[in-house]
Amino acid sequence: xxxxxxxxxxxxxxxxxxxxxxxxxxxxxxxxxxxxxxxxxxxxxxxxxxxxxxxxxxxxxxxxxxxxxxxxxxxxxxxxxxxxxxxxxxxxxxxxxxxxxxxxxxxxxxxxxxxxxxxxxxxxxxxxxxxxxxxxxxxxxxxxxxxxxxxxxxxxxxxxxxxxxxxxxxxxxxxxxxxxxxxxxxxxxxxxxxxxxxxxxxxxxxxxxxxxxxxxxxxxxxxxxxxxxxxxxxxxxxxxxxxxxxxxxxxxxxxxxxxxxxxxxxxxxxxxxxxxxxxxxxxxxxxxxxxxxxxxxxxxxxxxxxxxxxxxxxxxxxxxxxxxxxxxxxxxxxxxxxxxxxxxxxxxxxxxxxxxxxxxxxxxxxxxxxxxxxxxxxxxxxxxxxxxxxxxxxxxxxxxxxxxxxxxxxxxxxxxxxxxxxxxxxxxxxxxxxxxxxxxxxxxxxxxxxxx
Numbered sequence: 514x515x516x517x518x519x520x521x522x523x524x525x526x527x528x529x530x531x532x533x534x535x536x537x538x539x540x541x542x543x544x545x546x547x548x549x550x551x552x553x554x555x556x557x558x559x560x561x562x563x564x565x566x567x568x569x570x571x572x573x574x575x576x577x578x579x580x581x582x583x584x585x586x587x588x589x590x591x592x593x594x595x596x597x598x599x600x601x602x603x604x605x606x607x608x609x610x611x612x613x614x615x616x617x618x619x620x621x622x623x624x625x626x627x628x629x630x631x632x633x634x635x636x637x638x639x640x641x642x643x644x645x646x647x648x649x650x651x652x653x654x655x656x657x658x659x660x661x662x663x664x665x666x667x668x669x670x671x672x673x674x675x676x677x678x679x680x681x682x683x684x685x686x687x688x689x690x691x692x693x694x695x696x697x698x699x700x701x702x703x704x705x706x707x708x709x710x711x712x713x714x715x716x717x718x719x720x721x722x723x724x725x726x727x728x729x730x731x732x733x734x735x736x737x738x739x740x741x742x743x744x745x746x747x748x749x750x751x752x753x754x755x756x757x758x759x760x761x762x763x764x765x766x767x768x769x770x771x772x773x774x775x776x777x778x779x780x781x782x783x784x785x786x787x788x789x790x791x792x793x794x795x796x797x798x799x800x801x802x803x804x805x806x807x808x809x810x811x812x813x814x815x816x817x818x819x820x821x822x823x824x825x826x827x828x829x830x831x832x833x834x835x836x837x838x839x840x841x842x843x844x845x846x847x848x849x850x851x852x853x854x855x856x857x858x859x860x861x862x863x864x865x866x867x868x869x870x871x872x873x874x875x876x877x878x879x880x881x882x883x884x885x886x887x888x889x890x891x892x893x894x895x896x897x898x899x900x901x902x903x904x905x906x907x908x909x910x911x912x913x914x915x916x917x918x919x920x921x922x923x924x925x926x927x928x929x930x931x932x933x934x935x936x937x938x939x940x941x942x943x944x945x946x947x948x949x950x951x952x953x954x955x956x957x958x959x960x961x962x963x964x965x
Contacts, residue, residue: 514685516715517961519560520544521932524552525721525871526578528932530692531562534685537662538562541571541681541692543595545581545612545637547845549873556582556637561959564589569661570649572597573694574678575604575757581612584638587646596661598669599652600677600798604757604791606647611756611787613640615846628890655679655708673697673707674907675758676798682713688964690715691925695932696909696917702732702762703795703802704907712921715964720933721869722910723941732904736766737775739865739900744777744834748861748897753849753876755842756788758907759868761795763838764812765804766905771815782828784819784839784848819848829855842868844875844886854888862897867905872934911941915948926965928953 514534520527520542527546532539546552564586572580572595583595583605597605616636623629653659658668664686669679674697681692691713699706743750754760760783770776783789795802796809804812819825825848828837839849853875856862870876878886879899885892909917928951930938935955942953956962 518956544578548871564591584642594651598677609643613643670708689713709920716925720938720941721908723937743863756840760788860896
């Protein structure tokens, strides 16, 4: 069995792992590259394997850095099954459709304003491409073992990162390899903890937070502090948030704070129809949550959902204390970008970052304290306060990763550390080697290894 790393090496995006046997070719995860332009350009480069030669795709979860390339792969000629959990399929149906729509919208905006070097600017794929790829999806339940190809069997276990997120264990009868996808946290605000597994012959483990520990502070307390000090100066709070995962956690926390009267009753606008749809999917898969059905219902009970572009534009003309939650979480695209143009120049406002900001994204620029942020070819001044809450991350930190690995009955023959910036990946490698005594390596982009 040969394993090739087509993404998520020295970066947290573009997860793609190609498994080849004498009979089969399977792609585990099929994500988009995001962040720095050289990474994003990889989305336009051909894969080192023909799409039609891939027998199956296995998705660990629905976030675009793990699933967002599927519509393009299908357009390139892939006709095999896409395996994932039922909740991942439900989320992909809204995430991939929205992704295609946003890519078309962005290309149209660039063409209208002459902001692209390409004439015309084209989307990577379209909404119709996304809709067409859904006929390939074949959902499988947690705990079920099935044949993905004639010689490879797969089993999903709950990873606790978002509804439907899974560890994917692939076996060929003699060897097994476990893909962590994104590893969730044992004490997440909303989701049940990751399943404990006995291990595998080989392991591919993420390292997003491999070099740090999450703060121990209560996120309710931190969120209340940001909202109260912003409201006291007459400003608004803009929260770039992933439509799936982070938004639902924020809505739950805001409801709790409102119930406790720990924050003023400010209007809360959810400017993401996709996030509203994703929240409904949380209800549908409540068995994966720590919340009751009633708590899920309450999550969005005081929220105004912004559905149309006109409503979104009208928000930019509003003044005074309010809260706007809009995708995307790293401010790479979507409606939040237009809100940044409108609200970042005002010192009374706050831009609240609540998750990991990959290098090269607008979110990373804001987190660095830069005085301006580049939007649609303009340098927009950032006079607003930029605040960060790290405790809402749905990724395990270094201690939590080590704690999960400590549950293995025996060490893997080889552990491949991926899906992290270089510093984070190497820090996790050192800790695993030092504390567990396992053999580790950080693969490089397009590297191939043989699994004996």
